[in-house]
Amino acid sequence: MTDLTAADRRQQLVDMYHEVGACRTCPLGSMRTNAVFGMGNSNADLMFVGEAPGAEEDRQGLPFVGRAGKLLDELLGEIGMTRAEHAFIANTLKCRPPGNRDPQPEEIESCRPYLERQIQLIEPRVICTLDFARIPGLLEQEVTPAEPPPLTAPGPVSAPAEPPQLELLG
Ligand code: SF4
DSSP: OOOOOHHHHHHHHHHHHHHHHTOOSSGGGGTOSSOOOOEEOTTOSEEEEESOOOHHHHHHTOSSOSHHHHHHHHHHHHTTOOHHHHEEEEESSSSOOGGGOOOOHHHHHHHHHHHHHHHHHHOOSEEEEOTTOOOTTTOSEEOOTTSOOOTTSSSOEEOOOOGGGGGGGO
């Protein structure tokens, strides 16, 4: 648990946003149209983590703006939540792999520090992984959607979900 204020968290995320926008650590940095840093509430208890930006995300520079994103917004709306107010959405990779191919292990390792820093700053209580995102060793505890996370558990827990299973969040 950090003692950062909400303003500190937000400022550090803004600083990282600019850092990611200039990043060329792996070859994907030279292939993207826009880096996709993530969006949402810097103090959210709930964080969604996808695998990597797709074509539309790359074009707009925003996460989950295609059909999956619309579904996510609808499902959040059904439980009275919005992505801007109640969640933070990010990807494991901040740049789109060409042709929407799977991320390579070395790309995941190159980009991993950004996601780790996002999680450390936001300090979500629950992390829901989407699109088969895999973040080995990053989370303290993993649960399945059939076993809801105990919200009193220390540190973030991971609730893997494929898009149709997001309804289980309700
Ligand atoms: S994918 Fe990540 S590490 Fe690679 S260039 Fe983009 S921001 Fe940098």
